[in-house]
Amino acid sequence: MRKYKGHTKLVVKPGSTEEVSKVLKYCNDNMLAAVPQGGNSGLVGGSVPVFDEIVINMSRMNKIRDFDEVSGTLVVDAGCILEVADHFLAEKNYIFPLDLGAKGSCQIGGNVATNAGGLRLLRYGSLHGNVLGIEAVLPDGTVMDDLSRLRKNNTGYDIKQLFIGGEGTIGIITGVSIQCPQRSKAGNVAFFGLENFEKVQQAFRAAKGQLSEILSAFELMDGQSQDLVHRVTDKKRPLEGQHPFYCLIETSGSNPDHDSEKLESFLENVMGEEIVSDGVLAQDETQIQSLWSWREGIPECLGHWGGVYKYDLSIPLPELYKLVDDTRERLTSAGLIGDDEKHPVVGVVGYGHMGDSNLHLNVATRRFDKEVENKLEPFVYEWIAKRNGSISAEHGLGLAKKAFIEYSRSKTMIRLMKQIKELYDPNGIMNPYKYI
Amino acid sequence: MRKYKGHTKLVVKPGSTEEVSKVLKYCNDNMLAAVPQGGNSGLVGGSVPVFDEIVINMSRMNKIRDFDEVSGTLVVDAGCILEVADHFLAEKNYIFPLDLGAKGSCQIGGNVATNAGGLRLLRYGSLHGNVLGIEAVLPDGTVMDDLSRLRKNNTGYDIKQLFIGGEGTIGIITGVSIQCPQRSKAGNVAFFGLENFEKVQQAFRAAKGQLSEILSAFELMDGQSQDLVHRVTDKKRPLEGQHPFYCLIETSGSNPDHDSEKLESFLENVMGEEIVSDGVLAQDETQIQSLWSWREGIPECLGHWGGVYKYDLSIPLPELYKLVDDTRERLTSAGLIGDDEKHPVVGVVGYGHMGDSNLHLNVATRRFDKEVENKLEPFVYEWIAKRNGSISAEHGLGLAKKAFIEYSRSKTMIRLMKQIKELYDPNGIMNPYKYI
Numbered sequence: 001m002r003k004y005k006g007h008t009k010l011v012v013k014p015g016s017t018e019e020v021s022k023v024l025k026y027c028n029d030n031m032l033a034a035v036p037q038g039g040n041s042g043l044v045g046g047s048v049p050v051f052d053e054i055v056i057n058m059s060r061m062n063k064i065r066d067f068d069e070v071s072g073t074l075v076v077d078a079g080c081i082l083e084v085a086d087h088f089l090a091e092k093n094y095i096f097p098l099d100l101g102a103k104g105s106c107q108i109g110g111n112v113a114t115n116a117g118g119l120r121l122l123r124y125g126s127l128h129g130n131v132l133g134i135e136a137v138l139p140d141g142t143v144m145d146d147l148s149r150l151r152k153n154n155t156g157y158d159i160k161q162l163f164i165g166g167e168g169t170i171g172i173i174t175g176v177s178i179q180c181p182q183r184s185k186a187g188n189v190a191f192f193g194l195e196n197f198e199k200v201q202q203a204f205r206a207a208k209g210q211l212s213e214i215l216s217a218f219e220l221m222d223g224q225s226q227d228l229v230h231r232v233t234d235k236k237r238p239l240e241g242q243h244p245f246y247c248l249i250e251t252s253g254s255n256p257d258h259d260s261e262k263l264e265s266f267l268e269n270v271m272g273e274e275i276v277s278d279g280v281l282a283q284d285e286t287q288i289q290s291l292w293s294w295r296e297g298i299p300e301c302l303g304h305w306g307g308v309y310k311y312d313l314s315i316p317l318p319e320l321y322k323l324v325d326d327t328r329e330r331l332t333s334a335g336l337i338g339d340d341e342k343h344p345v346v347g348v349v350g351y352g353h354m355g356d357s358n359l360h361l362n363v364a365t366r367r368f369d370k371e372v373e374n375k376l377e378p379f380v381y382e383w384i385a386k387r388n389g390s391i392s393a394e395h396g397l398g399l400a401k402k403a404f405i406e407y408s409r410s411k412t413m414i415r416l417m418k419q420i421k422e423l424y425d426p427n428g429i430m431n432p433y434k435y436i
Numbered sequence: 437m438r439k440y441k442g443h444t445k446l447v448v449k450p451g452s453t454e455e456v457s458k459v460l461k462y463c464n465d466n467m468l469a470a471v472p473q474g475g476n477s478g479l480v481g482g483s484v485p486v487f488d489e490i491v492i493n494m495s496r497m498n499k500i501r502d503f504d505e506v507s508g509t510l511v512v513d514a515g516c517i518l519e520v521a522d523h524f525l526a527e528k529n530y531i532f533p534l535d536l537g538a539k540g541s542c543q544i545g546g547n548v549a550t551n552a553g554g555l556r557l558l559r560y561g562s563l564h565g566n567v568l569g570i571e572a573v574l575p576d577g578t579v580m581d582d583l584s585r586l587r588k589n590n591t592g593y594d595i596k597q598l599f600i601g602g603e604g605t606i607g608i609i610t611g612v613s614i615q616c617p618q619r620s621k622a623g624n625v626a627f628f629g630l631e632n633f634e635k636v637q638q639a640f641r642a643a644k645g646q647l648s649e650i651l652s653a654f655e656l657m658d659g660q661s662q663d664l665v666h667r668v669t670d671k672k673r674p675l676e677g678q679h680p681f682y683c684l685i686e687t688s689g690s691n692p693d694h695d696s697e698k699l700e701s702f703l704e705n706v707m708g709e710e711i712v713s714d715g716v717l718a719q720d721e722t723q724i725q726s727l728w729s730w731r732e733g734i735p736e737c738l739g740h741w742g743g744v745y746k747y748d749l750s751i752p753l754p755e756l757y758k759l760v761d762d763t764r765e766r767l768t769s770a771g772l773i774g775d776d777e778k779h780p781v782v783g784v785v786g787y788g789h790m791g792d793s794n795l796h797l798n799v800a801t802r803r804f805d806k807e808v809e810n811k812l813e814p815f816v817y818e819w820i821a822k823r824n825g826s827i828s829a830e831h832g833l834g835l836a837k838k839a840f841i842e843y844s845r846s847k848t849m850i851r852l853m854k855q856i857k858e859l860y861d862p863n864g865i866m867n868p869y870k871y872i
């Protein structure tokens with residue numbers, strides 16, 4: 001995002017949990033600040049040494065420790081890259097229950113530390129449910145071995161949950177055990193154009209009702225996001241003509257014939273009822289990848305002009321897209337959007353995980369501009385607070401949203417969180433001045 | 437279980453979160469112990485005032501607060517009975533993501549406080565993943581309003597998770613918001629007899645592979661559990677002849693024809709490969725209920741002779757049933773099992789949630805007998821510790837297992853848990869001398 005710049009004199013690359021423990025104990029004893037770093041794919045500055053923190057880079061701890069083919073329980077080092085784990089699982093007919101655009105570089109420890117949501121939360125649920133155990137090192141060097149492989153274990157407070165989404169502020173995750181579902185034999189992807197957001201909601205309700213247990217993703221992209229992807233990549237669009245909204249629907253199931261039948265009857269329904277204006281169904285794996293690229297390629301394409309203001313928000317579904325309209329109107333009336341170099345903003349787009357009520361509001365800019373930022377913040381956060389939404393759905397707080405947490409959390413909750421931070425990290429050495 | 441007896445001079449029945457707050461603040465200011473009580477269906481003495489605690493009974497807080505038909509998010513008072521919520525959801529074509537035998541009396545607040553697992557965890561996952569928000573009152577009367585309705589919300593430590601499975605030791609849950617899945621249009625139940633536990637495991641692997649996304653329960657019952665149910669109820673058995681093991685398989689899906697086809701091909705496979713010895717498929721809702729009664733009726737039937745020693749355990753699948761054999765052998769060789777009054781033990785049975793590696797080891801007795809107890813404990817816990825299992829899979833610790841937690845948790849974990857208890861309840865008024 002070109003927003004945060006790191007300053008550090010020291011990067012350590014521990015090769016074992018014991019080494020992490022020694023490093024942290026030394027930091028704690030000598031009051032040295034440390035920042036854990038995974039694949040460095042975060043968007044909120046959480047893993048950047050913004051002051052002079054020692055970077056604890058986890059990339060050497062990248063082994064798959066164990067996999068049980070009957071139960072589907074995978075145990076990995078925190079530094080294992082998500083895609084590496086998923087390829088390993090593919091060979092065993094299992095799938096990692098999390099998938100996101102950065103899979104080729106992000107690490108599982110980082111995914112868990114930031115409670116990454118991604119593309120298939122709709123189907124496989126959140127990491128709070130899927131992670132069975134965590135091994136972590138506390139700031140004083142204590143190794144917390146809670147690497148359970150059991151699906152059910154009700155013996156005391158579920159402390160590992162504090163590390164899921166804890167963003168490396170109370171310890172460093174060194175190992176993770178996770179429940180992996182079986183890989184589906186059949187996968188289909190459909191891509192639709194729709195007239196308005198009301199129809200997108202209708203299509204979502206129809207997909208939930210008719211595709212039900214085989215629905216594995218329901219992604220939303222607005223027309224402007226697709227225009228910008230098209231401008232950057234110059235690829236042939238999946239559909240003739242242009243539409244105000246697009247959806248990508250993915251199904252995964254165990255029986256290809258059954259899945260096709262369900263999908264066809266869904267298509268008949270949404271075409272017949274004129275819920276969707278146009279649609280295409282991928283015929284092979286290449287087409288599946290090509291359709292996904294119109295969704296997954298958005299973040300990279302938006303960066304083409306310079307910087308991007310990114311907001312990752314949870315909003316009640318009926319109002320999900322209204323924020324994009326309101327923001328666009330706000331920047332337009334301030335005269336900040338335009339096609340030439342004089343205007344800082346290239347476009348305001350919305351896309352995201354419709355199935356989880358999770359919108360990514362992105363403002364593509366030619367340069368970072370204080371006037372644009374002042375128009376966006378706290379406007380966006382106030383808009384969210386009014387609707388009881390979340391200012392960080394899946395990206396976390398990091399440094400970017402530390403100052404804005406009160407828009408999503410009450411004073412009481414913030415006080416309780418600070419207690420936790422003080423309990424685990426009384427010297428405040430872990431990722432200081434970020435998070436809460 | 438006739439194991440714990442309550443002693444209290446005062447039961448309070450608050451009608452609102454504010455009243456719970458006032459009661460707890462008074463208790464805390466005056467150093468009075470309190471025990472929260474839901475439907476009183478727990479098995480570990482967690483909600484029994486074993487000393488002279490003030491009982492805080494939640495039954496008056498029994499309203500459904502809100503339901504969103506698009507997202508499936510349900511918000512309820514903690515005292516709402518599970519079955520009441522599920523019936524409410526059924527009318528909207530949704531289902532509560534938790535089901536268990538005690539559904540007619542247990543309360544959702546109690547379910548969440550004990551992190552209940554139940555029959556469909558295999559399909560819908562754990563409460564740590566499904567609960568979206570919690571409203572709770574802390575021991576000092578602080579109302580923790582974390583009743584988020586958002587599927588994704590990464591803004592700080594997920595503190596509500598400590599209350600899921602916290603067994604009322606750090607506060608009282610007063611409200612819950614939970615993600616509910618759509619109710620399936622089709623439901624099928626099959627019941628099998630099998631020769632040995634190796635074949636049960638084969639059947640489970642086949643069910644996971646072939647029924648995949650429509651598999652919603654895979655329950656195990658041993659031959660002796662079914663013999664005892666038969667002796668008590670005198671009902672006609674589902675299958676001709678008797679078998680060492682039985683399984684109940686449930687499917688839930690959106691298309692009755694597709695589900696039947698999947699189930700038929702699964703049946704052909706397990707019959708053809710002689711994985712199962714005999715089987716029956718329910719033909720209507722009455723038969724579905726009747727087959728389920730052979731599983732759900734076990735706990736009640738076992739109580740017929742007097743008391744039952746109950747162990748709720750997580751064990752790696754290959755050794756899951758070995759514990760039942762080992763325990764039976766141990767009690768037999770001690771001369772404690774027999775058909776007449778002279779012998780304290782009627783039988784040793786095993787059943788449970790195969791899909792979650794969760795075994796219920798039950799010892800049906802004519803009377804509580806110290807000699808039996810001494811043979812069982814710590815034997816069972818040592819057996820579990822050796823296999824890295826859990827001494828409490830889904831029932832919790834309560835008073836029953838407080839002394840045995842070190843068989844499932846390390847000293848470090850217990851220390852971290854005690855820190856949490858001290859942080860939230862420095863006066864130790866909440867459910868004292870239980871849990872950790």
